Amino acid sequence: MLQSKTPFLDALKAEANSSQTPFYFPGHKRGQGIANPLKNWLGLEMFQGDLPELPQLDNLFQPQGPIKAAQQLAAAAFGAKQTWFLTNGSTAGVIAAILATCNPGDKVLLARNSHQCAIAGLILAAAEPVFIQPDYDPQWDMVLSVTPEALEAALKQHSDIKAVLVVSPTYHGICSDIAGLAACCHRHGIPLIVDEAHGAHLGFHPQFPASALQGDADLVVQSTHKSLTALSQGAMLHYQGDRISPDRIQAALPLVQSTSPNSLILASLDMARQQIATEGYQQLQNCVEMAQRLRSHLSQLPSVALSPHADDPSRLTLRIGQLTGYAADEQLTEHFGVICELPQLHHLTFALTIGDRPPDGDRLLNAISQLAQSAPIPSPLSSQDLSPIPPAIMTPRQAHFAPKKRLLFHNSPGEICGELICPYPPGIPILIPGERITETALIHLKETLAAGGVLTGCQDTSGEFLSVVDW
Ligand SMILES: Cc1ncc(COP(=O)(O)O)c(C=O)c1O
Structure with a gap:
């Protein structure tokens, strides 16, 4: 029942509806000063909720009130010991995770498919990367998972690693065996950080893989705005266990976040947590059913090849005829108004979420079917090699x-x-x-x-x- 509460959203609504004369920022003064074109488009209400860290609204960096309560509910829902709301995306969370686990000069073991924000984290933390290459499918030109065996071998080779960072799920919905990776890290006495930017929805439905927290990862970063329904930049950093000091996380976050966190993003995090905790099962059920329907129709089209790699059923990666992913994306956008999440050289990926509705699935199916009609049968990719990791000369x-x-x-x-x-x-x-x-x-x-x-x-x-x- 507690999960139906939205303490921060409620506090924000109460504050936005209260009668007051604001001599504080933002300078639009609860929407009064917003230029008409924007106000007419978005409405005054949205700006009335764009409020600073007023005493009633708590402080993101020292939460004592509704932000603290909202974060505690999120920790309970996602299964963390403690959760921090982020208003600067997983980007901020991944950088903070590195800052919280590495001192200058420390070595961190990263999968080479890490997002660019991990590299920003290395630069800011003065940490030294040791990269490992995840498994790779040359027929699909697709990076797969990091296996516990590969991690064990790397940790044996580099005995001075201070933390491990992997991406799971990947953009294509491929998950690593987080429980195996965490057990391996813990045997070596180091924490496992999981960039779960694409997996905020995991753990709420049995047809989806377990979440990284369920797999015993120590620090987990999720883009709540990607696979759940928070506003863009809304993300969460979760921690559990006793290998990482929460004080270090707390100290790292102000380095990577604004002192003026957006209240609407915070409210959307509170709401997104409430939604997935209370209605998530049914909504993910609808999502998985749509994905299954699409897969079953698409697999009958001779000109469409569906990637066999998707631990997360809500990611759909495919090739259409001999088209590059970029060309297919261009045509789908131009002729059908259907836009994928990730076009790449050899395929394109569609992200389904709890926000999709059956007519969206029909439109996707229709667009791909029409595009595929004139396309030849895709030939298997001539086996692509995964580029070897270039030698590192400097940090x-x-x-x-x-x-x-x-x-x-x-x-x-x-x-x-x-x-x-x-x-x-x-x-x-x-x-x-x-x-x-x-x-x-x-x-x-x-x-x-x-x-x-x-x-x-x-x-x-x-x-x-x-x-x-x-x-
Ligand atoms: C694997 C991965 N990690 C981190 C990020 C950064 O996430 P955000 O956009 O929430 O900052 C992304 C963004 O696409 C991502 O794909």
Whole structure:
């Protein structure tokens, strides 16, 4: 019954509805000063709820009132010892997790498919990465999971690792054996951090994989705004066990979050938790049924190949004919108004959530069926190789702060990369600052750009020039 409560949302509503004359920020003064085009579009009410950390609304960094109560309810719902609300996405949570577990110079073991925010965490924490490559399916050009065996071997090889960070589920809905990874970390006396940005909904329905907290991970970061219903940037950081000091988490969070957290995001976190805790089972049941229906129809289309990898049934990755994921995405967007979550070179991924409704599924099915009608049967991918991890010459932090020069793309092999080279989405870097630029990495980059991929993290997003360390 407690889970039906929404203490922060209630406090915010009460405050927004109270009569007062605000001589405080935000300067729009409860919507009064908002320019009409925006006010007419979004309505006054939304701005009346955009309030600062008034005493009645608590303080995100020292919560004593409704934020504390809302976070406690979230901890109970997700199965954590303590939960922190984040208003700067999983990005802030992953960086804070690294800051809370590593001192400068400490080594952290990361899966190479980590999101770019993990690299930001390494730079800020002055931690040194040791990368391991997850398993890989060359027929689908898809990174799979990190196995406990691979982790055990890596930890035996590097006895000075202070924390392990894996991404589970991946963008494609592939989960690692978190219980196995956690047991392995704990045998070595170190914490397991799970970037569960894509898995806030896990653990609320038996047809979905167990959540990372259920698998005994120590620190778990979830983008509540991705697979649940919080506003963009709404995320949570959960902790359990006794391997990590909550004081260090508490000390890390103000380093990566604004002192003016958005109250609407906080309220949406409170509401999203209430929703999944009280209605989640039925809503996830609807979601899984839609996914099953789509899979069963799509599998009958000869020109559509469905990825066999999706521990999370709500992620649908497929190939249409011989189209690149980017080309298929362009056509689906242009002709059918159906937009996927993640287009990539060899496939595209659709994210289903509790927000989808049956007509959305029909529209997706119709669009793919029509596009597939004129498409040939997809031929199996010529076996792709997973690019080997480029050798690290400097730490990401050393390279980040080193003097740089710009070189033409084709003159850069052998140089030390001075920036993040990262197709977005999915935000998984091809090159990390400090790594030797290899021909293989450049071929990967070139293919991504030629097929219509978009780069982030680097100065020249056309890929013509790269910023390299000037040493
Ligand atoms: C695996 C992974 N981790 C972290 C993030 C960052 O999440 P957020 O957008 O909530 O900051 C993303 C974003 O796409 C992601 O895919």
